[in-house]
Amino acid sequence: MTDFEVGDLFVCEDYVLESFDFGEVKQKAYCLKSSVTDFDLTGQIVWPAAIALGKYIVDNKELFAGKNIVELGAGAGVTGLVAAHYAKKVLLTDYMDVVLQLLKKNEEYVQMDNVFVDKISWGENCIKNIDTENKFGKKFNNDDKVDIVMGADVIFWPESLDGLLETLDEALEINPDCLVLISFYSRVKHTNTSLFEKMEKKSLKRETIFNDGDQYIWKITKQ
Numbered sequence: 001m002t003d004f005e006v007g008d009l010f011v012c013e014d015y016v017l018e019s020f021d022f023g024e025v026k027q028k029a030y031c032l033k034s035s036v037t038d039f040d041l042t043g044q045i046v047w048p049a050a051i052a053l054g055k056y057i058v059d060n061k062e063l064f065a066g067k068n069i070v071e072l073g074a075g076a077g078v079t080g081l082v083a084a085h086y087a088k089k090v091l092l093t094d095y096m097d098v099v100l101q102l103l104k105k106n107e108e109y110v111q112m113d114n115v116f117v118d119k120i121s122w123g124e125n126c127i128k129n130i131d132t133e134n135k136f137g138k139k140f141n142n143d144d145k146v147d148i149v150m151g152a153d154v155i156f157w158p159e160s161l162d163g164l165l166e167t168l169d170e171a172l173e174i175n176p177d178c179l180v181l182i183s184f185y186s187r188v189k190h191t192n193t194s195l196f197e198k199m200e201k202k203s204l205k206r207e208t209i210f211n212d213g214d215q216y217i218w219k220i221t222k223q
C-alpha cells in the first residue's frame with residue numbers, strides 16, 4: 001500500500017500565466033481559474049477585490065509612490081505587484097505554504113527588485129516582527145517603517161476576523177499615519193455584522209473610498 005497525503009488529492013498547482021489590465025499597468029501573474037476552499041487555497045485564484053484594489057492603486061498612484069507596503073493575504077499577489085510599480089518596497093504575505101510557493105513563483109517571474117515574499121499569519125505581532133526584528137523580507141530594516149498595509153478579500157471567515165483586526169490595529173499602533181486599505185466584497189450578512197461589532201470594540205473606523213455594488217474599498221483608521 002502506498003502512503004499518500006489526502007490533501008495532495010485536492011491541490012492543483014497547474015498555474016497559468018494570466019494578464020490583468022489596470023490601464024497604465026498591465027500585470028501578468030501565475031494563478032488558477034478555480035481552487036478549493038477546504039484547505040484555504042482561495043489564494044490560488046485572483047479575486048475581484050484584488051482587481052478593484054489594483055485599479056484604485058493605479059488611479060491613486062501618488063499615495064503609493066515611494067512607500068513601504070505590506071500586503072496581507074496576498075494570494076497570487078496581483079494587487080501588491082501593481083503597487084510595486086510605484087512603491088519603494090512591497091512585501092507580499094500569506095499563511096498557506098501552497099500559496100506562498102505561488103507568490104514565490106510570481107516574485108521570480110516579475111523580476112522586480114522591490115518585491116519580497118514571506119509568511120505572515122495574522123495576529124501575533126506580525127507587523128512588529130517585520131519592523132523591529134527584520135524577520136520578514138530581508139531588505140526591510142529598522143529605518144524602514146511600514147507606510148501602507150493592505151488586503152484584498154481577506155474578510156470571509158468569521159474565525160479569521162480577530163487575527164486580521166489585531167493586525168490592522170497593530171499597524172496603526174506602530175505608525176498612526178499608516179494607510180490601511182481593505183478591499184472588501186460583501187457576501188454573508190452575519191460575517192459583516194460580526195466584523196462591524198468587532199471593529200467598533202477595537203475603535204477601528206472604516207471610511208468607504210470606493211464602492212461599486214457589493215465591492216468596497218475601505219480606509220481603516222483608529223478613532
Ligand SMILES: C[S@@+](CC[C@H](N)C(=O)[O-])C[C@H]1O[C@@H](n2cnc3c(N)ncnc32)[C@H](O)[C@@H]1O
Nearest residue numbers: 042043046047050073074075095121122152153
Ligand atoms: C480570498 S483569498 C484573497 C487572495 C487575494 N488577496 C485576492 O484578492 O485575489 C484570501 C487570502 O487570505 C489568506 N489568509 C486567510 N487567512 C489568513 C491568515 N489568518 N493569515 C494570513 N493569510 C490568511 C489566504 O491564504 C488567501 O490567500
